[in-house]
Amino acid sequence: MTQDAEVDLRELITARRAELELQAEKLSQQLQEVRDELEELTVADRVARRLAEQVRAESELAVTSPAGQVAGRAVLAVPQRERGMDETVLPADYQRIMDVVRRADGPVRVKQVCGELGISLEPARSEALRSKLNRLAERGWLRKLADGKFTTTL
Incomplete structure (x- = not known):
């Protein structure tokens, strides 16, 4: 292999390595973004479960309004x-x-x-x-x- 060919090959390798390192960095950032979003979804799911439990509990033991209507007249529940x-x-x-x-x-x-x-x-x-x-x-x-x-x- 000639010296010029060897230099060209090394430049190609260096350029390709730089491309791959850049791509690896981008993928690493994307992976971190995905992990962050997964964590946010985990927290959101936890909050949604708590809210659902709270709604369920409130419906099981709902605070009855103090007055209702019977035959058009207000009555206390x-x-x-x-x-x-x-x-x-x-x-x-x-x-x-x-x-x-x-x-x-x-x-x-x-x-x-x-x-x-x-x-x-x-x-x-x-x-x-x-x-x-x-x-x-x-x-x-x-x-x-x-x-x-x-x-x-x-």
Whole structure:
């Protein structure tokens, strides 16, 4: 091989090496972008699952609006308790809460009721239940003690 041919061959090799290194760098950047996007999707999936669980929990233990319509008149979904009323006038989810509180050995905390009803202790879920317990207490179905526990008034 002549010296000129050897120089031309080395230049070709050097040029090709530079092209391949540039291509490798671009591929490396693309790979990092793909990994970053995968990580973002993993986080988004986690958030979506949490939101779905939260929506499911809220639908299971939805905060009932205080007033509904019956025969064109506003009525409380959780009525003020009056003498002679029984729990069957309450919506089903409130009846379940009342049953848990009634069966307890003593005053109960929100997290105890969550446990009995199989509700997660995540704030969104437990606060929805706390709201219902407070509503029952405000309307005379339960008593809320100074320490935040609840007990039946029966």
